[in-house]
Structure formats: structure tokens, C-alpha cells
Amino acid sequence: MECSDIGYATLACYHPGGEMQRRMIACLCLASVLTFSSxxxxxxxxxxxxxxxxxxxxxxxxxxxxxxxxxxxxxxxxxxxxxxxxxxxxxxxxxxxxxxxxxxxxxxxxxxxxxxxxxxxxxxxxxxxxKPLYIHxxxxxxxxRAPWSAVRKTNKSMGGGMYSLFCETEGYPLAPVVWTGGRGQNLTDWAELTTSITSEQLISVVSRLNVSISSSSSYTCTVTDDRGVSQHATFDFPDKEKSRNHYLFLIAAVLLVGVVVMLLFRYDKLSHRDGTEAQPSSGSSRAPQNPEDHGRAL
Structure with a gap:
């Protein structure tokens, strides 16, 4: 006789002739007690x-x-x-x-x-x-699982202030990718998600978000697994007007430093030349002013 798949247990009982019915009842009772041992x-x-x-x-x-x-x-x-x-x-x-x-x-x-x-x-x-008597x-x-890798980010200018933002990562099992703006607004519905399977059966995801950049702004993509562990990347776009003024200030500062250096160099050169003209030649000797002085010296 075999008693199999009783609940979650598998019980095998082997008996010779006579008392099969009584042993069958015993098997069922034992299985009910030991079902799915923990x-x-x-x-x-x-x-x-x-x-x-x-x-x-x-x-x-x-x-x-x-x-x-x-x-x-x-x-x-x-x-x-x-x-x-x-x-x-x-x-x-x-x-x-x-x-x-x-x-x-x-x-x-x-x-x-x-x-x-x-x-x-x-x-x-x-x-x-x-075994003759065995409880499954x-x-x-x-x-x-495979923890999600650090997010790799890239962006591509499409002209006219439009940019495509890309976030790429791999892991397992599949986890959602959420996009947020600088003010915390959820932009995920406007993103496009592409998935593929790697040679190790990991899930590779590429999430793309198209945005229009007209002023200072930031965008963040975040992938979070079922344990709450997250990986993220942030795109920062500075204010164009402020950036242009910043560059103009840097150019002006560089030009000013160049002018100052040039003036200092010219001043140093002129000072060196005037000093050379005022110094007597090293080989000249002073001639006596009066013949009588010359004779007196003799």
C-alpha cells in the first residue's frame, strides 16, 4: 500500500497481507500529524x-x-x-x-x-x-536576485532646447524606474522604458525621458527593488542666462589679468633699461682736472 501526496506530505507504507486496512488508518493519522514538517x-x-x-x-x-x-x-x-x-x-x-x-x-x-x-x-x-516509512x-x-547596478546616465541634445535623458542599469527581478523633476513632480508617465535580457539572465533596462530646457532645472531617475534598495542618477541643467553671464565674467577676468601682466612686464623692462643707461662703464678712469694737480701728484 502507498499513501502519497496527503496534504503536503508524501508517506510511503509497505505492509504484508492481513492488516492492510488498520495500517492504512495508521498511515493517515501519522500523515495528518506530520504534514509538511517545518x-x-x-x-x-x-x-x-x-x-x-x-x-x-x-x-x-x-x-x-x-x-x-x-x-x-x-x-x-x-x-x-x-x-x-x-x-x-x-x-x-x-x-x-x-x-x-x-x-x-x-x-x-x-x-x-x-x-x-x-x-x-x-x-x-x-x-x-x-525508506519504507518516509515523511516528505x-x-x-x-x-x-541580482542587485541593481549603479545607474549610467547620458543625455543627447535634440536642438531647440530639447534633450533626451537616458538612464541604464541591470538587475533582477524587474524593478520600476521613476522619474522626478527638480520640484518633486512625478514624470514617469512621460518616460519610455526598454528592457532586454543579458547573458546572465539579468534584466537590462533603459529609460528615456524627453525634456525641454529653458531655465535652471534638474531631473532624477530612480530604480528601487522589492527590498527598498535604490540606485539613482541626477541630470542638472544650469540657467542659460546665468551661465552666459558667468562665462562673460570669466573672459573679462582673464583679459584683465593679461593686461596687468603685460603692464608689469613693460614697467620692469623700462626700469631695467633706465638703470643700465645711468651706470658708468666699468673700464673708464677719471682724468685729472688740472695739469698742476697732475704735477703735484707726481
């Missing part, structure tokens, strides 16, 4: 792409590494790993990335270590044990 630490797992995660099941019965057969499968009927008489067999695409931890077998604990998880690993996993320990739900 003895394992968690059944919901939230992992980050490229990190490691360990899924755990508590079978509520002692496991023998050498005699019991254990299998981990996804609910999509994809085999992950089988352990038969202590020998593991791993199936693609999990080969080289998963390991069945057997340290907890004496207490009925089965653990699957998954390395370098990817978005494709997201799903629901079950643990099956080939429930399902492990694995959700692999």
Missing part, C-alpha cells in the same frame, strides 16, 4: 547571484549513508543530485556546483550546498528518501 531551519531562501547557499530539509528520521538513497529534485522534474550507497551523482547544469552534506544524516538532516548560484537556479526544490519534509523555495 523542523528544518528555513524553507524560504533569498540568495544573491554568484554567492553560495545551502538548502536544508529535516526528514524527521535517522538516515543511513550506506543504505538509504537520497535524491534532490526541482519541482520541474529536474534532477539535481542522487546519493546511492554513499556515492553521489550530479546532473547538469548543477555538475561541479552542488554538494550533498551528510554530516546531519544521523539526525535526519539533509543539506544541499550550491555554489555560485545563478538566476536560473531560482525555483522550488524537494528532498526524496527511499516540505519544499525549499530559492529566490536568486
Amino acid at each position: 523542523g528544518y531551519p528555513r524553507n524560504m531562501y533569498d540568495a544573491v547571484i554568484h554567492q553560495d547557499v545551502t538548502l536544508s530539509w529535516n526528514t524527521l528520521s535517522e538516515l543511513d549513508l550506506k543504505n538509504d538513497a537520497v535524491a534532490i529534485r526541482s519541482t520541474e522534474d529536474a534532477d539535481v543530485i542522487h546519493l546511492v550507497k554513499g556515492r553521489p551523482e550530479v546532473f547538469p547544469p548543477f555538475d561541479g556546483r552542488v554538494q550533498l552534506l551528510t554530516d546531519g544524516f544521523p539526525s535526519g538532516l539533509v543539506a544541499l550546498k550550491m555554489d555560485n548560484v545563478s538566476i536560473q537556479d531560482s525555483g522550488v526544490y524537494m528532498c526524496l528518501v527511499d 519534509p516540505g519544499l525549499c523555495h530559492l529566490k536568486v
